[in-house]
Amino acid sequence: AQSVSQHNHHVILSEAASLELGCNYSYGGTVNLFWYVQYPGQHLQLLLKYFSGDPLVKGIKGFEAEFIKSKFSFNLRKPSVQWSDTAEYFCAVPVPSYNTDKLIFGTGTRLQVFP
Amino acid sequence: GAGVSQSPSNKVTEKGKDVELRCDPISGHTALYWYRQRLGQGLEFLIYFQGNSAPDKSGLPSDRFSAERTGESVSTLTIQRTQQEDSAVYLCATTPGGGADTQYFGPGTRLTVL
Numbered sequence: 592a593q594s595v596s597q598h599n600h601h602v603i604l605s606e607a608a609s610l611e612l613g614c615n616y617s618y619g620g621t622v623n624l625f626w627y628v629q630y631p632g633q634h635l636q637l638l639l640k641y642f643s644g645d646p647l648v649k650g651i652k653g654f655e656a657e658f659i660k661s662k663f664s665f666n667l668r669k670p671s672v673q674w675s676d677t678a679e680y681f682c683a684v685p686v687p688s689y690n691t692d693k694l695i696f697g698t699g700t701r702l703q704v705f706p
Numbered sequence: 707g708a709g710v711s712q713s714p715s716n717k718v719t720e721k722g723k724d725v726e727l728r729c730d731p732i733s734g735h736t737a738l739y740w741y742r743q744r745l746g747q748g749l750e751f752l753i754y755f756q757g758n759s760a761p762d763k764s765g766l767p768s769d770r771f772s773a774e775r776t777g778e779s780v781s782t783l784t785i786q787r788t789q790q791e792d793s794a795v796y797l798c799a800t801t802p803g804g805g806a807d808t809q810y811f812g813p814g815t816r817l818t819v820l
Contacts, residue, residue, distance in 0.1 A: 636811070693739070699748045
């Protein structure tokens with residue numbers, strides 16, 4: 592079965608530290624990839640997405656992610672985190688359903704940033 | 707409001723009772739998903755509606771779970787004979803079209819089964 596793996600379950604950083612969250616997927620077909628974020632007390636929202644073209648994708652709030660097809664990876668990065676980046680981060684990939692695609696999410700990574 | 711709304715926001719019920727959760731999609735969004743998020747875990751896909759096509763029910767954990775949606779309107783998720791392991795946040799998300807579209811999430815319904 593198709594799956595999405597996030598190996599970092601809980602990450603704790605100080606402000607200004609660099610961040611990289613891992614995401615690996617098993618589906619080998621045409622790939623679209625997403626990162627969603629859930630800030631404390633808020634809805635899940637899109638952080639960034641890759642559909643095609645440049646494998647380095649820029650998102651909101653200084654986040655970026657790199658699609659490496661050979662490694663089935665789409666890791667999320669930010670050079671210098673802020674306290675306001677404290678949130679839960681989910682990687683997701685569409686996989687074929689009966690008549691279209693459905694989105695499969697990883698288990699999430701909880702990021703805590705301390706001032 | 708322009709976003710996805712869900713009701714109730716919180717539901718506490720006794721084991722064995724039935725519950726019904728509601729999702730109001732963004733107008734014009736043809737696709738609607740239900741997810742379950744247990745404490746400390748990721749989003750678990752439950753069911754997916756796309757327009758008038760047959761829903762993808764492959765994520766429903768048991769026959770106690772069912773969901774309905776008429777066309778592109780409101781969806782309800784029903785859990786019969788609730789069990790304590792059903793306690794979770796149930797999230798609804800909609801997209802303008804197919805699965806590769808950005809998903810817009812509602813605030814969720816927190817279900818607690820005593």
